[in-house]
Amino acid sequence: METVFFFNRNIPVLYDVECAVVGGGTAGAVAALSALEEKIETVVIEKTISLGGTQTNALVSPMMPTQVKGQRINDLIIERLHKENVQTNDGTTSCSWFNTESLSYVLETLIVERGGHLLYDANYVDCLKENGKISCIIVNTSNGLYAVKAKTFVDATADALLSRTAGVPVESGNEEGQNQQISFRFEMGGIDVLTLRNFMKAEGDTFCKIDHPEFFEIAMVPGKGHVLEPYFQKGLSDGHLKEEDLKYFQAFTQPGKNTVMSFNCPHIPGVFQTTDPVLRSKAVTKGREMIRRLTAFLPKAIPGFEQAYLIKEASQLGIRESYRIKGKYILTEQDYLSRARFEDGIARGDWYIDVHSVKGQTVKPEPLTKGEYYEIPYRSLITHEAANLIVAGRHISSTFLMQASLRIQPTVRDVAQVAGMACAYSVKYSVDLNNIDGALLRRQLRNREEKAWME
C-alpha cells in the first residue's frame, strides 16, 4: 500500500481520487453529487455516519424560502424526497421542507448510485502541501490515521478546517469578535398537531400563515405579540422555566413524521465564541439542561402537547457562523444592498441579513423585495494560498453581516453545486481551481440549467 510521511510515520493512502470533499454536510453532499454528475471520481470524508450536517445532524429544517430558483442538484434532491413520499411544498411559502432521516438517506443513495465513495466516521486532521497545492489530507478513522490523495479538494467543513490548515487566512464573528448565537435543536414526538393548530387559531395566532395538515409552525419571542407568550410567562412565574428559556422559541412540523415537531431552540446564553472548543462543549451541557425544562413544561402548558415527549437531541450543535475564509473576493453587505452582479456570479441569494445576535441587538437592513437578488462570485470560493482548493458552505469568503444572508440552505446548496462543477473542470482541463475563469462556469451554468437561471 502506498504511504505518505506524516509526523515521523508512514501513513497508508486509502484513496487517490479526482475530488475529495471534506465534510458531507449541506454543502459537501451537494458538491460531491455535482462532481459525480460530471463523472469525476469522488470521495466524501465525513466525521459522523450520516450526510446532511446542519440539515440533518443539527436537526435544522425547513430550507428557508427563497425566490431564487434552485439549481439542478437542489431539484434532484427534492425530486428524490418526493419519491420517498416526503412532501416538500407547503402550498403557501417557498420553503422546502423535509425530514432529517429521509434527507440523509436520499443524499447517501444519490451519491452511492453515482459511484461516489463515502468515508464515514473519519475526522479530517491535517493536510500536506507541495508547490502551493494540497497533495493529500490526513484523516483519523476507527483504524487510526489514513491519507487521502486527490487532484481537487473541497473544504465543506463549515468551520474552514481544511482551509485554515492549508494556510488560508480567516475571519470570525462581528467587529467585537462575537459569533452568532448557538442553538441546540431537538425533536418531540407524540404531539397532537391538529389540537395544537386549533388551539393556536382559537388564540388568534397570525404567525403561521400556512393552512396545510402537514406543515405548521409555532413561535414565541417576548414582546413580539406571539399568542404563546402569556403561557411562557406563566411557566416562568410557576418556576417551570427560567428567563433564558424565553429568549427564543420556535418549532416546525416534519413532513412524513406526523406527531413530530423540530425545535429551533434553545438559544444558548453566555457563549459568545463558536470557535472555542471548550465553550462549544459548555453550550452542549447548557442546551441539554434547557431542553429538559422545555420538554417538561410544554406537556403541562400547551394543548396538543399533553402526550408529547423528547425523542431526539441534535448530535451536532446549531452553529450559525464560525470562521469565514478570506478568499479572492470578500462579499460584503454593500453587495447585498447594491444587488451586486458579477461576471463570475455563480449563485444568487435573496435572504435577509438574519443575525441571531449573542447581544440581542437586531441588525435589520431592508430585506430585498420579491425578485431582487445579489450574486455570489466564484472568487469568493477560491483562495490565493491553495491552488487546488475550493470552499463550499457557510464559510465562503464574506463579511459577518453578509454571511448572515448567504448561510441559508438553498443558497449553500447552489454554491456547492458550482464547487463540484469547478472540480470537474479543473480535472478535465488541467486548470487550477483558483485559476478558473468564473465567467466560464457561469456560462456553463446558463447552458446547462433547464430553468435558465441567468437572464
Ligand SMILES: Cc1cc2nc3c(=O)[nH]c(=O)nc-3n(C[C@H](O)[C@H](O)[C@H](O)COP(=O)(O)OP(=O)(O)OC[C@H]3O[C@@H](n4cnc5c(N)ncnc54)[C@H](O)[C@@H]3O)c2cc1C
Ligand atoms: C440553529 C440554526 C438554524 C438555522 N435555520 C435555518 C433554516 O431554518 N433554514 C435554512 O435554510 N437555513 C437555516 N440555517 C442555516 C443553514 O442550515 C446552515 O448555514 C447550513 O446548513 C450550513 O451548511 P454547511 O454545509 O456550511 O455546514 P454543515 O451542513 O454543518 O456541514 C459541515 C459538515 O462537515 C462535517 N465536518 C466538520 N468537521 C469535520 C472534520 N474534521 N472531518 C470530517 N467532517 C467534518 C460535519 O460533520 C458536517 O457534516 C440555520 C442554522 C442554524 C445553526
